[in-house]
Amino acid sequence: MEIEGTILAGRDFEPIEGRVVVEDGRIEAVEETTTDSSRIVFPAFVNAHTHIGDSIAKEAGGGLSLDELVAPPDGLKHRLLRAASREELVAGMERTIDFMVESGTGTFCEFREGGVEGVRAIEDALADSPVDATVLGRETVEAMAAADGFGASGARDADFEDERAATREADKLFGIHAGERDAADIEPALALDPDFLVHMVYAESHHLDRLAAEGIPVAVCPRSNLVTDVGFPPIERLADRTTVALGTDNAMLDSPSMFREMEFTAKLTDCRARDVLRMATANGAEMLGLDAGLVEPGREARLCVLDGDSNNLAGVQNPVRGVVRRAGVADIERVVLPERTTGND
The missing domain is CATH 3.20.20.140 (Metal-dependent hydrolases)
Incomplete structure (x- = not known):
């Protein structure tokens, strides 16, 4: 599969005119080439x-x-x-x-x-x-x-020490809500050495x-x-x-x-x-810890393809800003995921 257009490639999402080559569910190459396509391709x-x-x-x-x-x-x-x-x-x-x-x-x-x-x-x-x-x-x-x-609700609900120990022993992820309504549960959450926190409003x-x-x-x-x-x-x-x-x-x-x-x-x-x-x-x-989130060779092919000539996106001068601040579901041409493609070719 080859998808042409403006590719938001790598960690900096530098716009590249060219194509993404996908084989067996993985990105084989990102190639710079002249194209007439108005598509915008970025990571799902x-x-x-x-x-x-x-x-x-x-x-x-x-x-x-x-x-x-x-x-x-x-x-x-x-x-x-x-x-x-x-x-x-x-x-x-x-x-x-x-x-x-x-x-x-x-x-x-x-x-x-x-x-x-x-x-x-x-x-x-x-x-x-x-x-x-x-x-x-x-x-x-x-x-x-x-x-x-394990996804913990928050340190104010329980101490979660047993759950954290079991999760660590199983070598699995431990996430916990913290700082959503005030700062009181942030230190107890951090004491559990979580893999990540959720919210941190406070x-x-x-x-x-x-x-x-x-x-x-x-x-x-x-x-x-x-x-x-x-x-x-x-x-x-x-x-x-x-x-x-x-x-x-x-x-x-x-x-x-x-x-x-x-x-x-x-x-x-x-x-x-x-x-x-x-x-x-x-x-x-x-x-x-996922093999996703970037358009670069060797990554799993999880891609979102926009119609850059939709009524909403036509005329966008900066494709990254266009994706972030303007694009919506109606602009999607297709979503490419391993095993099958959703949307219209």
Whole structure:
């Protein structure tokens, strides 16, 4: 397979006129050549933090506080998850996964509620999809063992020391929410030596110093934080000290569109467009240890291809800014993932 157009190649997304050569699901070459194609080709998104089980309750609970919405064990989402049948849960996740693929996401990291059964449910939802998911079980060590690691709710809910020890012994990922509503749970979360943190809205200077010293990445979810009225993460300060990746968080609160997350981030911060695109692609892949997030030879072929001559994108002078600040699902020509291609050729 060869895809011609403007290629946003490598870690700096330098625009190259040419083509990407894909063989057996991998990028064989990125070649500079003259082309008449208006396509824009860039890495498929890595959504660094999701809760897609919430797909059964989109836009439920307007006006509720963060604790009322999502705090375990009896926040609204947890009550709705308990009340849903397994069939409803799997069907809701399948549709959200389909939307993520349609909107350019090639992989995502899911904090999966429901113990072992919750892990099995998302495995069923993923069965026919080309998207790659890092699934972190919650609530029990057994859920961690059945998944790719453990996704802790936050140090204010439990100490999680046993879960962290078991995860380390299994050589799996350990992620934890921290600093979402205040700074009180950040130090206890850091004491667990996590592989990554989520949110860090209330990160203070000494927390940033520790992130830098210990090389702990952070997944930020700015749209979700504003919806739940907890504030806005200090994305520029975090990015100065560590790896920052973008996630869309709870499907009940926000569409899992990385285009929306990028535009929101770019227009509400002073981050450069290429840095925001990196947060939506390469940084999430790096955080999760994935072979994804970049267009370069040897990488897995997970690509998003835009119609650069769409009514929305025609006339864009800077393709990186165009992707980050303007593009949307309607501009996608196709999404290339291993095993099959979605969209229209």
